[in-house]
Amino acid sequence: MVNYAINKITLRQRLREYKKKPISFLLLLIVGLAALFSATALVFIIIYIIIMGVPHLTPDLFALKYNSDNVSCMPAIINTLIITVLTLIISVPFGIGSAIYLVEYAKRGNKFVKVIRTMAETLSGIPSIVYGLFGMLFFVTALHWRISLLAGAFTLAIMVLPTIMRTTEEALITVPDSYREGSFGLGAGKLRTIIKIILPSAMPGILAGIILAVGRIAGETAALLYTSGSATGTVSSIMDSGRTLAIHMYVLANEGLHTDQAWGTAVVLLILVLVINTLSAFIAKKLSSKN
Amino acid sequence: MRLNRIKEMAMQGVFLLTAITSIAAVVLICIFLFYNGVPAITEIGFLNFVGGQKWAPTNVPASYGILNMIIGSIYVTAGAVVVGVPIGVLTAVFLARFCPAPLYKVLKPATELLAGIPSIVYGFFGLMVIVPFIREHFGGGSSLLAASFVLGIMILPTIIGVSESAIRAVPESYYEGALALGATRERSVFKAILPASKSGILAGVVLGTGRAIGETMAVILIAGNQVQIPSSLTDGVRTLTANIVLEMGYSTGLHRQALIATGVVLFVFILIITLSMQAIKSRSEKYG
Structure with missing residues (x-):
């Protein structure tokens, strides 16, 4: 059979080419090695933590009660759930609302829009x-909420706001203008169009953003240390202090007394966050392949 | 019809308000950080704070150089x-x-x-x-x-x-x-x-x-x-x-x-x- 491809060269031809130009081959090599390093770093970290941690995933680690003999991570998991839900309740309406304003209402080239974008970028x-620090000064001290899950959730809500805003914006922009025109043409108002037409079609993108935010919330430590604190045990109200899984992990690693449990907790945290991130990427990809 | 117009306007206002939160957040963060941090810098002295090599906050007298x-x-x-x-x-x-x-x-x-x-x-x-x-x-x-x-x-x-x-x-x-x-x-x-x-x-x-x-x-x-x-x-x-x-x-x-x-x-x-x-x-x- 005759090969008609003109630009295709065989491996042997390419190798001969590289023999003549060793510098090019060297460039290819270092580029490949760099990529290999990046991939290896990820695989190595994940596999190492899983191998070291999985043997320590004992039922004790998930006991309902925490005490100094058995540093169970169950209360921390529950606290993480509570703080995640609280944070989303606060940040999602604001994030989606601002994205709707930026995409649907603001006029193109508006100075005000530019200011909002700059601020969101600064926030991120x-x-x-x-x-x-801000959460400690504002929510904990100035508003007298003390160190509590609520203070932590508000702090995180500001932190993930730019993430939700940006992903929602991108999702809204991908909704074709013909949807809007069709809705207006049928006599619907702007508000109705947004709620009934635009938001439903942008939903997967928005969801991907929210899940991404959940991943950040679950893995966050520094913002929570002095806002929701590191109290052990389950909370009785959202005005109580309670440690999330990531903070639990930090305390264990810092004390250095319960290394086994720290490995186990690391596995739980790592897998939780990786699953959340993969889910988000999966939804976002489904969306982009649909369009 | 009028009611609808009012609703539209009101919701536009709401969306605008949510959009302002990110500005408000940045402003609040700046205000609270600077309001709580700057007095310490002036008390310690800007050069002593930023240029000082000795960080011993529990000493008497304490030194705060970062x-x-x-x-x-x-x-x-x-x-x-x-x-x-x-x-x-x-x-x-x-x-x-x-x-x-x-x-x-x-x-x-x-x-x-x-x-x-x-x-x-x-x-x-x-x-x-x-x-x-x-x-x-x-x-x-x-x-x-x-x-x-x-x-x-x-x-x-x-x-x-x-x-x-x-x-x-x-x-x-x-x-x-x-x-x-x-x-x-x-x-x-x-x-x-x-x-x-x-x-x-x-x-x-x-x-x-x-x-x-x-x-x-x-x-x-x-x-x-x-x-x-x-x-x-x-x-x-x-x-x-x-x-x-x-x-x-x-x-x-x-x-x-x-x-x-x-x-x-x-x-x-x-x-x-x-x-x-x-x-x-x-x-x-x-x-x-």
């Missing part, structure tokens, strides 16, 4: 420890 | 950049130009997952694996070297993501032109495409720098936290972020305020980085 660049 | 921590943060960040930038940019080159499609489907999500690992897990991994490794082979253990290495890996996804999209944004004609002039594929990529995407790559590096300087939990576990200017790679360092977390728990009075002021200094660093980031972006939008 602020390190979590600075959020933690 | 120069060692500022330099510690700069060293650790520089170390992370040295480790993360070459690997990150080269990985981005591979992903954008050399990666076979089936491999890309695995490699790209992998680099993104790297961003999802919580910093405390990186810290714990560093503490249990990297630090013992360094202790065995170089001596020292918890050190600038350990922190630089782990942070370098942590900023990889940021650098890879931004650099890859910058490389992909370069028109294909640059590459084809170089090929047509007889350059090899690799030469075309490195000599024609990379220079054209340098402002985008720079943006990625700046973003990664911001991540590294603000990183807290991983650094605390592996950097050693000694208040000193490290004289070698295996010496311990304390960063600004570590200083805040380590001592905030038991501090009172001026000590506590000095820690908040440490946060202010960190915040100013971050603001400078964010501003330069935006400057790079608007420049690259202008000149393409």
Whole structure:
């Protein structure tokens, strides 16, 4: 059979080419090695933690009660759930609302929009420890909420706001204008169009953003250390202090007394966050392949 | 009809209000940090605070100099950049130009997952694996070297993501032109495409720098936290972020305020980085 592909060269031809130009081959090699390093780093960290941690995933680790002999991570898991739900309740309406304003209402080239974008970008660049300081000064001290899950949730809500905002914005932008025109043409108002037409079609993208935010909340430590604190045990109200899984992990690692349990907790935390992130990426990908 | 109009207007107002929250948040953060931190700086004296080498808040009389921590943060960040930038940019080159499609489907999500690992897990991994490794082979253990290495890996996804999209944004004609002039594929990529995407790559590096300087939990576990200017790679360092977390728990009075002021200094660093980031972006939008 005759090969008609003109630009295709065989491996042997390419190798001969590289023999003549060793520098090019060297470049290819270091580029490949760099990529290999990045991939290996991920695989190594995940596999190492799983191998070291899985043997320590004992029923004791998931006992309902925490005490200093058995550093169960169950209360921390429950606290993480509570704080995640609280944070989402606060941040999702604001994130989606601002994205709707930016995409659907604001006029193009509006100065005000530029200011909001700049601020959101600034927010996403602020390190979590600075959020933690702010939460401590504002929610814990100035508003007298003391160190509590609520203070932690509000602090995290500000932290994940730019994430939810940006992903929602992107999702809204991908909704074709014909949807809007069709809805207006049928006599629907702007509000109705947004609620009945645009939001449902942008939902997967918004959801992917929210799940991404959940991943950040679950893994956050520095912002929570002085806002929701590191009290052990389950909370009786959201005004109580309670440690999340990530903080639990930090305390264990820092004390150095319960290394086995720390490995086990690391596995739980790592798998939780990885599953959340993969889920988010999966939903986002489904969305992009649909369009 | 009128009712509908009112409803529309009201909801537009509500959306506008939610949009203002991010402005309000930034303003509130600035006000509260500066209001609580600046009095301490004026009491200690700006030069004594930023330029002082002695950090002994529990001494009588106490001294509050954070120069060692500022330099510690700069060293650790520089170390992370040295480790993360070459690997990150080269990985981005591979992903954008050399990666076979089936491999890309695995490699790209992998680099993104790297961003999802919580910093405390990186810290714990560093503490249990990297630090013992360094202790065995170089001596020292918890050190600038350990922190630089782990942070370098942590900023990889940021650098890879931004650099890859910058490389992909370069028109294909640059590459084809170089090929047509007889350059090899690799030469075309490195000599024609990379220079054209340098402002985008720079943006990625700046973003990664911001991540590294603000990183807290991983650094605390592996950097050693000694208040000193490290004289070698295996010496311990304390960063600004570590200083805040380590001592905030038991501090009172001026000590506590000095820690908040440490946060202010960190915040100013971050603001400078964010501003330069935006400057790079608007420049690259202008000149393409």
